[in-house]
Amino acid sequence: MVLIIAEKPSLARNIAAGIGRLRRQDGYLEGEGYLITWAFGHLFSLCDIEAYSPQPDGSTRWSMNNLPCFPSEFRFELRRGADRQVDAGVARQYEVIRSLCNRPDVDTVVNAGDADREGEIIVRLCVQHALETPKPQKRLWLPDQTPQTVAAALADMKDESEYDLLAAEGFARTYIDWLYGVNLTRYATLKTGTLLRVGRVIVPIVKAIYDRDMAIRNFVPGKYYAMVSREKTQGEVVELTSKNKFEDSQLAQAQELCDRYNAAGAVVTGVKNKKDRLFPGKLYSLSKLQSVLGKKYKMSMQESLELVQGLYEKGYLTYPRTNSEYLAVSEKGRIRQILDQCAKLGYPVRLKDSKSIFDDSKIESHSALTPTYKIPRREQLSEKEMQVYSTVFRRFVAVFCAEDCVVSRTEITIAVGDYEVFTLKGMTVLEKGWTKYDDFSQKDKVLPALKKGDPVNILFRPVEKETTPPRHYTIETLNNYLKNPFREEKNAARSAAAAKGAEGESEEGEDRIGADDAADYQAIFEGLELGTEATRTGIIDNARKSGYIQLKKDVYTILPGGEFLIESLEQMQISMDKYKTSELGQALKKVFHGAMSVRDSVRLAEQEIAGVFLKKTDVSPQQDSDTGFFGDVVGTCPLCGREMKRFRNFYGCTGYQEGCRFSINTVICRRVIPVAQLQKLIADGKTDLLQGFVSPRTGKTFEAALRLADGKAVFDFPPRVRPAAPAPPPSGGEEPPLPEPPPGY
Numbered sequence: 001m002v003l004i005i006a007e008k009p010s011l012a013r014n015i016a017a018g019i020g021r022l023r024r025q026d027g028y029l030e031g032e033g034y035l036i037t038w039a040f041g042h043l044f045s046l047c048d049i050e051a052y053s054p055q056p057d058g059s060t061r062w063s064m065n066n067l068p069c070f071p072s073e074f075r076f077e078l079r080r081g082a083d084r085q086v087d088a089g090v091a092r093q094y095e096v097i098r099s100l101c102n103r104p105d106v107d108t109v110v111n112a113g114d115a116d117r118e119g120e121i122i123v124r125l126c127v128q129h130a131l132e133t134p135k136p137q138k139r140l141w142l143p144d145q146t147p148q149t150v151a152a153a154l155a156d157m158k159d160e161s162e163y164d165l166l167a168a169e170g171f172a173r174t175y176i177d178w179l180y181g182v183n184l185t186r187y188a189t190l191k192t193g194t195l196l197r198v199g200r201v202i203v204p205i206v207k208a209i210y211d212r213d214m215a216i217r218n219f220v221p222g223k224y225y226a227m228v229s230r231e232k233t234q235g236e237v238v239e240l241t242s243k244n245k246f247e248d249s250q251l252a253q254a255q256e257l258c259d260r261y262n263a264a265g266a267v268v269t270g271v272k273n274k275k276d277r278l279f280p281g282k283l284y285s286l287s288k289l290q291s292v293l294g295k296k297y298k299m300s301m302q303e304s305l306e307l308v309q310g311l312y313e314k315g316y317l318t319y320p321r322t323n324s325e326y327l328a329v330s331e332k333g334r335i336r337q338i339l340d341q342c343a344k345l346g347y348p349v350r351l352k353d354s355k356s357i358f359d360d361s362k363i364e365s366h367s368a369l370t371p372t373y374k375i376p377r378r379e380q381l382s383e384k385e386m387q388v389y390s391t392v393f394r395r396f397v398a399v400f401c402a403e404d405c406v407v408s409r410t411e412i413t414i415a416v417g418d419y420e421v422f423t424l425k426g427m428t429v430l431e432k433g434w435t436k437y438d439d440f441s442q443k444d445k446v447l448p449a450l451k452k453g454d455p456v457n458i459l460f461r462p463v464e465k466e467t468t469p470p471r472h473y474t475i476e477t478l479n480n481y482l483k484n485p486f487r488e489e490k491n492a493a494r495s496a497a498a499a500k501g502a503e504g505e506s507e508e509g510e511d512r513i514g515a516d517d518a519a520d521y522q523a524i525f526e527g528l529e530l531g532t533e534a535t536r537t538g539i540i541d542n543a544r545k546s547g548y549i550q551l552k553k554d555v556y557t558i559l560p561g562g563e564f565l566i567e568s569l570e571q572m573q574i575s576m577d578k579y580k581t582s583e584l585g586q587a588l589k590k591v592f593h594g595a596m597s598v599r600d601s602v603r604l605a606e607q608e609i610a611g612v613f614l615k616k617t618d619v620s621p622q623q624d625s626d627t628g629f630f631g632d633v634v635g636t637c638p639l640c641g642r643e644m645k646r647f648r649n650f651y652g653c654t655g656y657q658e659g660c661r662f663s664i665n666t667v668i669c670r671r672v673i674p675v676a677q678l679q680k681l682i683a684d685g686k687t688d689l690l691q692g693f694v695s696p697r698t699g700k701t702f703e704a705a706l707r708l709a710d711g712k713a714v715f716d717f718p719p720r721v722r723p724a725a726p727a728p729p730p731s732g733g734e735e736p737p738l739p740e741p742p743p744g745y
Helices: 009-017 088-101 117-130 147-154 160-192 202-217 251-264 286-297 301-313 329-344 383-399 475-483 487-500 509-526 536-545 560-571 578-592 598-613 675-684
Strands: 002-006 028-031 034-038 044-046 076-078 108-112 137-139 223-233 236-247 266-278 405-416 420-431 461-466 549-552 555-558 633-636 643-646 650-653 663-665 690-694 701-709 712-716
Touching (some): 002 009, 002 117, 009 034, 009 108, 009 147, 044 160, 076 088, 137 160, 160 578, 160 598, 202 475, 202 555, 236 251, 236 420, 266 420, 286 475, 286 536, 301 383, 329 383, 509 578, 578 598, 633 675
Antiparallel strands (some): 028 034, 044 076, 223 461, 266 405, 405 420, 549 555, 633 643, 643 650
């Protein structure tokens, strides 16, 4: 008998459908030489800290006594429920798996986890714990769950050992995320008295939204003048906007240059008209699909993932957690079968042998999302399922549409004297082609019918404009950022390099898009992305459930809990930015490619985490940021003599209920007030001179001490040091006045 262990019951049913009629037993199916059983996702989880370093009193109460925890060997246990007891259903199903693995008539065990690193280790863990004597092991790899695919995959199973590197990456990710999660979550929670979920990926995602929202909140609009002409030529308005911009105080200069432009006149220096083909968008990766669904239907990433996962399990779509928008060359036969089904429904499609569609170099594990040959009837899907399915289906038909979209492109260049050359571009759709089937929203820009040498009416005027703040992240823009968080830096570097060469664009936009596409895939393959297609959705949803961010329609914004998380980590000097996360992501990719061991990748994380726990000695007042732990007794109240304790974000007297209101914030004007300085303030009435305060009004930094005055802590500024008077001028001339101190001093 061949034992197949599926990741979940729905997959077991679909595998059974590809085999034939099987008999239902208690926790498994049997027949045709196969036994099929299943897990419920993760049956095993990593043991908690107490399994490695128990508390002296045997409790599970969090404390610093067993932090940091770096196990020499990670241990797994059956998944526990909220009551910390092993889940009864989990234990029962694991016993079924264990007994089937060790049945004498079972000679082969098959891993049928989902086709990714998570699915790989879910079933591996079950087999590793259950199998008492070695048996041959195989891997069932399913790009979709149709009976035809299942039957073909069963006939072409590879040895499980061929997926060892995928499993190694999965275990390395699991260990690293555990190290960050349990160590830093406990540490940050004990420091602040508030549960803070600190993770390798969740923190940089929340920080990206925090940074964007802070930039919007602190944005100060500025006025400037642009030079704009909007005059009619041959009955059509020709709008020209100069590259020149002037500050608010330069209105006169702007008007003067406008007058020069108007006096010089404008003439058409070139007209290009050509027919061209307009190509559809690429097939969908999961994140690109989620971006479209979020923008069009306001679906959260979690909702769209659940819907596309359900369509995959019903056999209508291919494996959803893919980061590629391309297909493998070997899939042309499978695609031809799907196109045959589309043609039967009346769609004009044909197989296209194009590298813009089939490109093995742009695929890591899974091809782009496509429909399968199993096309549902409308009544078989809910309204939202149909929205998801039709989005994927229509893009598939557009990509393989036999009818081209033909457009007329027009480009007109207009010179204003010798001052500036303007380029106007327009496009008109002549033959709709694929745009009849997929969304196409580009608006045609109507240009006048001008010829080379024609004069153009102009009247440039200074137009007052205002700088605008950055936009909040949307599902689409956040997804784009997470896939390649270093794109902006690279584009800025590329723009700077181009600026040193010739002015203007050096290449057509298509070339730039191609470069961006290649850069995105390079970032994904190197592990530079934040999270993966398989994990990002769940992590973002956890951030929402934790009260760190919110999603309204398709716009993400930071919540007070998220602000507290990021600012608390900054005060604790815990760096969890995109650079650190990407560094570990690159290590995971090296594990996948066999260039790094699991142990070495874990050691990188341990070194990073150990730095947080290092005791800092001989720290100067300017470097000290230690505010102690929540609940610590930090001194004696100078007003009533009772104990002072460290609370969530302040040091306060414990006699609050008796009327004593003495307290000091742990952060004042964005400067951490460490315990040592609080104790100095209580003992001596004054702290050391502290640098790094930031004025909330001007944003300028300043230095000051804190001193006690009338039962409160107030700033004590250093005396102003006026510059020394210059030497008296020779021969009795007048002495110049002393210079004024710098503004804001």
